[in-house]
Amino acid sequence: MNNTATPTDPFIQRLFSIRDQIARGELPAAAQALNEAQKVSPGDPRLFILGTLMAEKSGNAKGAQEIARRAVAAAPRWSVAVIELALLLARQNQFKEALEQAHRAVDLAPNDPNMLMHGVDIAHRAQHPEQALQWLRRADALVPGNLRIQHLIAQDLAATGQRAQALDALTALHEAHPENADILLDATKAAISLQKKRVSQTLARRLVALAPDNEEYKFWQQIAQGKTPATQIAGDVTALFDQFAEKFDQHLVRGLQYQMPRVIAERIKVRYPGLKLNVLDLGCGTGLLGVCLGRIDGALVGVDLSMKMIEQAARHGVYDRFHNVNLLDALQATPDSLYEVITAADVFIYVGDLSQAIPNACRILVPGGRLMFSCEAATDDEADYVLHADNMRYAHKASHVQALCKAAGFDDVLIEATDLRLEKGQPVKGFIVEAHKPL
Incomplete structure (x- = not known):
């Protein structure tokens, strides 16, 4: 819940319990517990964050944003409060300010991989893959070898038009994780986009071999073979x-x-x-x-x-x-x-x-x-x-x-x-x- 409290802190355990109640939709009980917690620690920015979650859960978008801003005002240099406001703004499609607040949160905690990944999520929501790629590279330097981060880097290389680099990255990931279908699928798409016929057909065959009945995989194999599928995949x-x-x-x-x-x-x-x-x-x-x-x-x-x-x-x-x-x-x-x-x-x-x-x-x-x-x-x-x-x-x-x-x-x-x-x-x-x- 914050940068200093430990899991054994009785108060933070109380806050975790309230958060779980909100997640389960037990809003009346959460509201009562939140009021009691405020008596113990009035003005605690962590309580504002919980209040933000509860307001959003109840459908009060305006109220959620007001409370999130109170959390930032109470602790302007607490990166968690700032990123929570940024995430909320992104969920409300206010992407310009969401990205501004995300930059601020990352600047406050430049060596926190979790903060960087929250920023990546916001950048993706805002359709700003260039910014996401910058933060992903910083996260990769902090947590080398993380498969999720490396896969996202490859995806954003493709999204920013760096298709050859994307294929190289995906090919390396596929060689290291040959059974990972998501990586193999993206590698197939990248090879197709570069019109690398033999490579895309080889990758597509491997993909279909992993799940012969998967309609999406067969769809991309048809494209790799130069055929035109009858329709798009419904799930996509x-x-x-x-x-x-x-x-x-x-x-x-x-x-x-x-x-x-x-x-x-x-x-x-x-x-x-x-x-x-x-x-x-x-x-x-x-x-x-x-x-x-x-x-x-x-x-x-x-x-x-x-x-x-x-x-x-x-x-x-x-x-x-x-x-x-x-x-x-x-x-x-x-x-x-x-x-x-x-x-x-x-x-x-x-x-x-x-x-x-x-x-x-x-x-x-x-x-x-x-x-x-x-x-x-x-x-x-x-x-x-x-x-x-x-x-x-x-x-x-x-x-x-x-x-x-x-x-x-x-x-x-x-x-x-x-x-x-x-x-x-x-x-x-x-x-x-x-x-x-x-x-």
Whole structure:
């Protein structure tokens, strides 16, 4: 709990007990114990830290931050109080100040590996791998040979574009720990990114040999072999969006100028001015389509792999229900002729082969219903659908998508080229599809 108390200190044992109560969600008992502890040691910054944890656990984000700042004010040179404030700020997505406080905490305890690793965690949350790498190297010097630190260094080398160095580091770690699948997986990805075909295939074979039934490992082996997997691994997509759920809207809409849900919502309003319809929103994410559409005279149903994204969407109060499943499974399990509109805004970038999704969508639309979705555009010299190694997203040829829609039974297929969003300051080329099911 602090830098000086020992495990045999009766008071710190009391504090540990309160912390455990908070972790278990026993907040009334923890609050009573905390009040009693404050009588013994009023103004103790350790009590403020516990108060911070309790306020956060109860959902009082503002109160948690106020108490954390009181802890720092009470002990401004105590690195633990400062890093706890930094971690809290990071959890609340206030990354600029979180990094500032993390720097301060590390400066106060420059030789504390734990402090450095907390800083690394904050830097990763803030998507600042360069800073994380600096702190990791310092931690590695303090704790040489630590596998976790060395693996994180290799990952951040890749994240900062130092792919050759990352592969060298991962190869060395793999040789020292040949049964570590996480290291082998990262080494495989690094070799693929460097287009080292023989190396990546060798590493991928070893990876699949460790767990022959692992779908993720087989996915990367296909890529190493120059093949295009039919779809992304569900677990990877879930982990990606779970991580960014709370800051997704701000990053995507404000940062990348993403407007596809608004565009599709406006098309729906034109086609159905009274909004008397049932809508299935595939890959609903944080519910941006629902926000743009508003309440409808019918059912608005969201489908998403990420429960954290669904939790964000539910806050808007416009969706009638959600299904936390893969969109392909959702389509296959849905009865015929149920929805007037099915949407998939920026979703098929995670699904390559649309030969099942589009016919199933047509099946579950009512006669006269419409499928509205967007795709990233593949170039003329690429295959019908391709997985781009630089961003791990699928791009599709408009002509191929149109042919799939026609083959599925849609009688009118409108395709419009558009810029989907920005990436590294440049527009991402794509197209919007509106396919009509005949009456």
